[in-house]
Amino acid sequence: xxxxxxxxxxxxxxxxxxxxxxxxxxxxxxxxxxxxxxxxxxxxxxxxxxxxxxxxxxxxxxxxxxxxxxxxxxxxxxxxxxxxxxxxxxxxxxxxxxxxxxxxxxxxxxxxxxxxxxxxxxxxxxxxxxxxxxxxxxxxxxxxxxxxxxxxxxxxxxxxxxxxxxxxxxxxxxxxxxxxxxxxxxxxxxxxxxxxxxxxxxxxxxxxxxxxxxxxxxxxxxxxxxxxxxxxxxxxxxxxxxxxxxxxxxxxxxxxxxxxxxxxxxxxxxxxxxxxxxxxxxxxxxxxxxxxxxxxxxxxxxxx
Amino acid sequence: xxxxxxxxxxxxxxxxxxxxxxxxxxxxxxxxxxxxxxxxxxxxxxxxxxxxxxxxxxxxxxxxxxxxxxxxxxxxxxxxxxxxxxxxxxxxxxxxxxxxxxxxxxxxxxxxxxxxxxxxxxxxxxxxxxxxxxxxxxxxxxxxxxxxxxxxxxxxxxxxxxxxxxxxxxxxxxxxxxxxxxxxxxxxxxxxxxxxxxxxxxxxxxxxxxxxxxxxxxxxxxxxxxxxxxxxxxxxxxxxxxxxxxxxxxxxxxxxxxxxxxxxxxxxxxxxxxxxxxxxxxxxxxxxxxxxxxxxxxxxxxxxxxxxxxxxxxxxxxxxxxxxxxxxxxxxxxxxxxxx
Numbered sequence: 245x246x247x248x249x250x251x252x253x254x255x256x257x258x259x260x261x262x263x264x265x266x267x268x269x270x271x272x273x274x275x276x277x278x279x280x281x282x283x284x285x286x287x288x289x290x291x292x293x294x295x296x297x298x299x300x301x302x303x304x305x306x307x308x309x310x311x312x313x314x315x316x317x318x319x320x321x322x323x324x325x326x327x328x329x330x331x332x333x334x335x336x337x338x339x340x341x342x343x344x345x346x347x348x349x350x351x352x353x354x355x356x357x358x359x360x361x362x363x364x365x366x367x368x369x370x371x372x373x374x375x376x377x378x379x380x381x382x383x384x385x386x387x388x389x390x391x392x393x394x395x396x397x398x399x400x401x402x403x404x405x406x407x408x409x410x411x412x413x414x415x416x417x418x419x420x421x422x423x424x425x426x427x428x429x430x431x432x433x434x435x436x437x438x439x440x441x442x443x444x445x446x447x448x449x450x451x452x453x454x455x456x457x458x459x460x461x462x463x464x465x466x467x468x469x470x471x472x473x474x475x476x477x478x479x480x481x482x483x484x485x486x487x488x489x490x491x492x493x494x495x496x497x498x499x500x501x502x503x504x505x506x507x508x509x510x511x512x513x514x515x516x517x518x519x520x521x522x523x524x525x526x527x528x529x530x531x532x533x534x535x536x537x538x539x540x541x542x543x544x545x546x547x548x
Numbered sequence: 549x550x551x552x553x554x555x556x557x558x559x560x561x562x563x564x565x566x567x568x569x570x571x572x573x574x575x576x577x578x579x580x581x582x583x584x585x586x587x588x589x590x591x592x593x594x595x596x597x598x599x600x601x602x603x604x605x606x607x608x609x610x611x612x613x614x615x616x617x618x619x620x621x622x623x624x625x626x627x628x629x630x631x632x633x634x635x636x637x638x639x640x641x642x643x644x645x646x647x648x649x650x651x652x653x654x655x656x657x658x659x660x661x662x663x664x665x666x667x668x669x670x671x672x673x674x675x676x677x678x679x680x681x682x683x684x685x686x687x688x689x690x691x692x693x694x695x696x697x698x699x700x701x702x703x704x705x706x707x708x709x710x711x712x713x714x715x716x717x718x719x720x721x722x723x724x725x726x727x728x729x730x731x732x733x734x735x736x737x738x739x740x741x742x743x744x745x746x747x748x749x750x751x752x753x754x755x756x757x758x759x760x761x762x763x764x765x766x767x768x769x770x771x772x773x774x775x776x777x778x779x780x781x782x783x784x785x786x787x788x789x790x791x792x793x794x795x796x797x798x799x800x801x802x803x804x805x806x807x808x809x810x811x812x813x814x815x816x817x818x819x820x821x822x823x824x825x826x827x828x829x830x831x832x833x834x835x836x837x838x839x840x841x842x843x844x845x846x847x848x849x850x851x852x853x854x855x856x857x858x859x860x861x862x863x864x865x866x867x868x869x870x871x872x873x874x875x876x877x878x879x880x881x882x883x884x885x886x887x888x
Contacts, residue, residue: 379563379871380570381863383826384844388574388856391848479708483830486710487845499710506714506834513718520711528706 268540275536278529285526289335300329300496309512318518322508331518334496338523341411341481341497346473348416353423354466358454360424361431371428374421382418386480389414390489407491411484415477423469430462464541471534475527482523498523549879556875560868567864568619572612575853602646615854618643619861623653647852656840656859662738663839667828670759674766675817681767682774682813686782687801697771704768709827713761713834720757732756736837758835765827766820773816777809784808811881818874822867 269275304324312319318327360370390410398406434440435458443457482499484490491497493504501519509516590598606614622640629635643652685694707715721734733754742748781787782805790800829841836842840859847855878885 376563376566379864379867380567381822381826381860381867383829384856384860384863385571385574387829387844387848388860391851392574392577475706482708483710486830487833489848502710502714509714509718510722513722516714516718520707520714524703524707524711527708528702531702531706 265540269536272536272539274532275540278532278536281525281529282533285335285522285529286339289332289339292332293329293336296328296332298326298329300325300333301494302326309508311512311514319512319515321504321515327515327518330496330501331498331522334498334501334519335522337408337491337495337497338478338481338499339526341408341415342474342478345412345415345419345477345481346470348412349420349473349477350423350466350470352416353420353469354427354459354462356420356424357427358431358458358462361428362435362450362454362458367428370424374424377418378421380418383480383483386414386418386484387487387489390484394489403492404495407495411481411490415480419473419476419480423466423473426465426469427462430465431458434458434461467541468534468538471530471537475530475534478523478527478530552879553876556872560872564865564868565616567868568616568861569612571857571860571864572615573608575857576608576611615643615857619858627653643854643858645847645852645855647847647850647855652855652858655843655855656862659838659840659843662736662837663825663828663832663841666736666755666758666831666835666837666839667762667824669755670762671766671821671824673759674763675770677763678767678770679774679813681771683778683801683806685771685775686778689779694775697775701768701772704764707764709761709765709830710834712764713757713831716757716761717834734835736835738838758831758837761831761834762824762827766824769820770813770817774809774813777812778805781805781809811878814881815874815878818870818877821870822863825863825866 302325304320306324307316307320308322308324310316310320316326316328318331320326321330356370356374360367393410394407397410400406401409440453440457443453448457481490481497482502485497485499486503488503491500493500498519502516502523505512505515505519618640622638622642625635625638626642629637644650645652645655648655681697685697688694717734720730720732724731734757736754736758740747740751740754742751787800787805790804825841828839829844831837832839832841833845840862844856844859847859
């Protein structure tokens with residue numbers, strides 16, 4: 245705190261603490277590269293289809309099973325559909341599922357963590373629930389959930405939205421537990437600090453206290469688990485699609501494209517590489533980003 | 549130690565009962581009708597009789613207790629009576645699969661050896677590779693070896709098994725010439741009987757690819773954990789004391805530091821065993837190993853509720869059991885934990 249006030253007197257106007265975080269983040273080369281690649285992937289899958297305007301579902305049987313050419317940079321599949329367009333469409337779904345499921349898991353985890361840490365009365369119950377969820381066999385249960393609720397949900401929301409809701413919810417409610425544990429620990433430590441006591445002594449209500457004083461101070465562990473959450477959500481969605489229990493066949497995702505390509509592995513091994521590389525590189529970049537973020541948000545390291 | 553173990557055991561049993569309830573209720577919500585797959589020519593009253601014979605006539609709670617009784621009493625008693633003649637065979641009906649009409653647990657015990665062979669071996673290989681990597685990475689922190697280790701484990705974390713498996717098949721089965729030593733089969737042949745050295749060689753060769761894929765995941769996790777745990781201990785006062793007393797570097801590292809850093813690692817190894825069974829679902833699917841993971845997928849696709857319930861419950865039992873083992877191991881290795 246003291247060097248900070250000296251700093252501001254010396255030269256620049258007061259700095260937001262996020263600038264310090266950014267300065268530290270920049271020193272981690274892997275993290276910067278990861279962030280750059282992740283932004284590139286997001287732009288490619290969301291803006292890309294406006295530039296590469298071939299319809300991913302357009303069937304051109306004469307041009308089937310082609311290798312990479314200038315008209316089809318990633319080649320075409322067994323029905324002559326353009327692989328680049330399909331990769332973009334698939335990426336949109338995979339990334340959207342990853343981000344939404346991460347958001348849901350984060351919301352649930354933060355809610356449970358803050359409530360358990362702040363209100364002693366429900367702490368025991370909430371933490372036992374978390375332990376119970378951690379003891380559940382998650383992948384088998386995910387598969388079971390998809391099997392059970394696929395039909396009714398696609399009937400009421402249409403096949404694509406229905407499966408999207410199902411997969412996002414399923415991943416969200418099976419991956420909030422680590423966040424809840426970390427957040428609870430931090431909230432428990434925060435509660436003993438003087439500023440919380442000061443806020444309470446002027447009569448701050450619990451709701452206000454959580455929103456204004458507790459939540460901003462547990463932002464860093466939440467952000468780190470957010471990056472890791474994206475990675476697990478993308479992998480889980482691809483695993484479900486790979487097992488044939490994800491999105492319907494005519495609706496590409498990276499996992500589905502990989503699954504479809506394994507049938508033609510003998511003749512066209514390159515077709516497996518595109519979705520596989522996309523999944524792996526996205527997850528790798530997100531993991532590096534999380535690594536850098538963890539260092540950048542840790543004040544003990546940031547001071548150095 | 550005994551009270552500590554008992555206390556852990558007391559929390560494990562209600563957890564298991566709750567999990568069994570969750571699994572049962574989740575599958576019971578199934579909107580699918582088990583008779584939906586049957587031909588439409590079956591008259592409705594016969595269809596109703598089929599439903600009754602599958603045990604669907606009773607209310608939910610009765611069916612749950614019946615299932616629980618079958619799981620924890622009838623089935624174990626049946627296997628006990630088969631091995632020991634003085635125990636009577638229970639006369640209650642066994643858990644029957646809707647798909648194969650055979651007892652669920654018999655099918656599972658047929659599949660279990662394949663899973664255990666591949667998954668178990670992969671885990672052992674992964675741990676054996678991971679431990680030295682972790683130790684050297686920590687001892688030579690920030691060296692080239694450490695950087696390489698970090699990168700490889702990042703890759704191990706990031707490449708999902710369904711891509712690394714397919715990649716292995718492309719490299720070692722599709723691209724490799726068939727007569728090369730480095731060619732490995734991508735399909736696991738379960739009918740192979742190991743009765744000669746030649747067949748033993750075949751068995752080893754067909755296990756290479758799935759074991760490699762699973763071991764990569766294990767290695768990535770355990771080596772990171774080993775490294776972090778070693779780093780925690782290397783800067784402790786007792787290490788300086790050991791060095792000051794003039795012990796050789798190998799004694800300091802291998803006897804003092806390693807022993808203390810193994811405490812959390814051993815528990816992580818125990819905790820990872822059930823997770824590897826979950827990961828094996830995908831690996832078994834890729835290499836066509838007909839283990840319990842593949843059985844689960846097939847049963848899910850066929851809406852075989854008793855089989856799915858039992859398999860999921862077995863996975864849950866594995867998780868709870870190894871959590872218990874990890875807790876007890878921690879208590880044995882680190883006496884401070886016991887007096888919590």
